[in-house]
Amino acid sequence: xxxxxxxxxxxxxxxxxxxxxxxxxxxxxxxxxxxxxxxxxxxxxxxxxxxxxxxxxxxxxxxxxxxxxxxxxxxxxxxxxxxxxxxxxxxxxxxxxxxxxxxxxxxxxxxxxxxxxxxxxxxxxxxxxxxxxxxxxxxxxxxxxxxxxxxxxxxxxxxxxxxxxxxxxxxxxxxxxxxxxxxxxxxxxxxxxxxxxxxxxxxxxxxxxxxxxxxxxxxxxxxxxxxxxxxxxxxxxxxxxxxxxxxxxxxxxxxxxxxxxxxxxxxxx
Amino acid sequence: xxxxxxxxxxxxxxxxxxxxxxxxxxxxxxxxxxxxxxxxxxxxxxxxxxxxxxxxxxxxxxxxxxxxxxxxxxxxxxxxxxxxxxxxxxxxxxxxxxxxxxxxxxxxxxxxxxxxxxxxxxxxxxxxxxxxxxxxxxxxxxxxxxxxxxxxxxxxxxxxxxxxxxxxxxxxxxxxxxxxxxxxxxxxxxxxxxxxxxxxxxxxxxxxxxxxxxxxxxxxxxxxxxxxxxxxxxxxxxxxxxxxxxxxxxxxxxxxxxxxxxxxxxxxxxxxxxxxxxxxxxxxxxxxxxxxxxxxxxxxxxxxxxxxxxxxxxxxxxxxxxxxxxxxxxxxxxxxxxxxxxxxxxxxxxxxxxxxxxxxxxxxxxxxxxxxxxxxxxxxxxxxxxxxxxxxxxxxxxxxxxxxxxxxxxxxxxx
Numbered sequence: 001x002x003x004x005x006x007x008x009x010x011x012x013x014x015x016x017x018x019x020x021x022x023x024x025x026x027x028x029x030x031x032x033x034x035x036x037x038x039x040x041x042x043x044x045x046x047x048x049x050x051x052x053x054x055x056x057x058x059x060x061x062x063x064x065x066x067x068x069x070x071x072x073x074x075x076x077x078x079x080x081x082x083x084x085x086x087x088x089x090x091x092x093x094x095x096x097x098x099x100x101x102x103x104x105x106x107x108x109x110x111x112x113x114x115x116x117x118x119x120x121x122x123x124x125x126x127x128x129x130x131x132x133x134x135x136x137x138x139x140x141x142x143x144x145x146x147x148x149x150x151x152x153x154x155x156x157x158x159x160x161x162x163x164x165x166x167x168x169x170x171x172x173x174x175x176x177x178x179x180x181x182x183x184x185x186x187x188x189x190x191x192x193x194x195x196x197x198x199x200x201x202x203x204x205x206x207x208x209x210x211x212x213x214x215x216x217x218x219x220x221x222x223x224x225x226x227x228x229x230x231x232x233x234x235x236x237x238x239x240x241x242x243x244x245x246x247x248x249x250x251x252x253x254x255x256x257x258x259x260x261x262x263x264x265x266x267x268x269x
Numbered sequence: 270x271x272x273x274x275x276x277x278x279x280x281x282x283x284x285x286x287x288x289x290x291x292x293x294x295x296x297x298x299x300x301x302x303x304x305x306x307x308x309x310x311x312x313x314x315x316x317x318x319x320x321x322x323x324x325x326x327x328x329x330x331x332x333x334x335x336x337x338x339x340x341x342x343x344x345x346x347x348x349x350x351x352x353x354x355x356x357x358x359x360x361x362x363x364x365x366x367x368x369x370x371x372x373x374x375x376x377x378x379x380x381x382x383x384x385x386x387x388x389x390x391x392x393x394x395x396x397x398x399x400x401x402x403x404x405x406x407x408x409x410x411x412x413x414x415x416x417x418x419x420x421x422x423x424x425x426x427x428x429x430x431x432x433x434x435x436x437x438x439x440x441x442x443x444x445x446x447x448x449x450x451x452x453x454x455x456x457x458x459x460x461x462x463x464x465x466x467x468x469x470x471x472x473x474x475x476x477x478x479x480x481x482x483x484x485x486x487x488x489x490x491x492x493x494x495x496x497x498x499x500x501x502x503x504x505x506x507x508x509x510x511x512x513x514x515x516x517x518x519x520x521x522x523x524x525x526x527x528x529x530x531x532x533x534x535x536x537x538x539x540x541x542x543x544x545x546x547x548x549x550x551x552x553x554x555x556x557x558x559x560x561x562x563x564x565x566x567x568x569x570x571x572x573x574x575x576x577x578x579x580x581x582x583x584x585x586x587x588x589x590x591x592x593x594x595x596x597x598x599x600x601x602x603x604x605x606x607x608x609x610x611x612x613x614x615x616x617x618x619x620x621x622x623x624x625x626x627x628x629x630x631x632x633x634x635x636x637x638x639x640x641x642x643x644x645x646x647x648x649x650x651x652x653x654x655x656x657x658x659x660x661x662x663x664x665x666x667x668x669x670x671x672x673x674x675x676x677x678x679x680x681x682x683x684x
Contacts (some may be wrong), residue, residue, distance in 0.1 A: 010666075012585075012586060012587050012588060012589075012662070012664050012677060013585060013586045013587070013589065013607060013664035013665075013667055013677070014579050014581055014585045014586075014588060014613055015421070015585045015586070015608070015612060016611070016612050016613055016616070016665075016668065017616060017668055017669070017673055080338070170300065228650045230319075
């Protein structure tokens, strides 16, 4: 058979996208469901109540930020649902509705003020906190005094591997560095290096060990890490640390947007 | 017969060939035949104009119908010499024997012969190979051959590597000598590990240690110089991706054409092309003469099983949709792909959900969603500030976008 062909209008890429909006949302909602179950298991009905607080605060925060002109997109989109899902991942860690509301608002602000880049910055923060939480509730906590050297090595390795090349890495790098300094100032010496160690380990693991995996596998990994994070953080009850992280990240996000690291990395803006 | 078959066949002579002639810079070609004139295989259809020009050769015996304006499958708007092919006596290139004295020829003479045979550098942009070898920009006195084929479906280069490894290595050596360089590097995708091993064993056998074969990650778009070169040498990391994107690098088709031009004196009138896609009856790699129509090329693979949803020249990520089946194949065409409808169906565009997948897959770490948002609200300054101009157009972002946003189009508007 020879084609008669009345095609051909499409632009590249020509292959049909296999990822649907529904599947993407379903993956996030699936992760949320697991976390809510974990939250319910650990905190009872309070966990569900806290989720409601997150939802209301996120909507309220979105409306307030739009009113203040922080919205990065011109029309209502589904970012709010998505970010609410992400924000809700933090629920099991917190016990006070006031803290949750404040943290949620900080996160919403962070997302919006950073023009959407918050997602990329938040990822290593989540990873770092997950690892840090693991350190906090296991005997490894006792090793915190030793984290300075491995953290320095890992951070240097990360910087050497990625920092000079990419904008996203530059943003992450600077965020994590500032957070580490602030955490050290606030919580004392072991906290900063431990955070640095965790962030660098998380980044290197994510970039190099997981990069060849499929999108679904990487998403699975993220969900796994976030579950770990939620469970261990809930056990460690590090509310102040989380709130502090959220607020700091918000300000850093806004600062990044202003500085426009995009142009600085490639020397052209 | 399959895509993995090493023997590349040639299709039956078509009725009509529309051989592209590139009039302007950098080709400087001038048509020398007239309508009604009989032409023979290997005859010059166009002569070079000036020092930089290259000739165009006739791929078959026949009669010139006329000089027409056309658009090749790869999207070039060109003049073409339309030839009514004498199908009973189309002619074929017969090598009179391998010439081994190229090792003693000077760089100038090698370049002159490559130019005389009309060999083009078949990369992202066509250009005369001899001019590139003479005036090209080379780093660290090394000739880099881009043998990475990261587009899905396309295997023409890999099959050439496997079928003719010794010829490819000799071709690399010819290009290295013609450019007056000290070393050569053949960059191969890690998915072609068999080809890497074969090339290494041949180099060991020849004791040409100045030629290195190195495997690079088999991730799309590894064949883009903007992705490949920073991995070859950190020197390139400081150069803007968009500049590297247009960096000319010879591919395997170029190397093989140079080898044949020097060793057999064969003019450049055909290249290896992958014809594939789920709609093709017998997907395979074939030698296609420049100017053959898409329909005639498909006949080499016994046509199609069913009506394709889209017919492409090049890979499915960056290829160009073919507008009609008469469009001729050019030296830029490395693949013809007939994709079924269910694989190409357009999806309805939804709103951005800020999942960040696009930023994660961007090979130059742009934020496609943000650039697209800026482009949508016609904030061109904002788009440029986000480095829209560095986009390689690889299509990764649009492919993974769950909201099916036309990110590539939106980003390119923001340039």
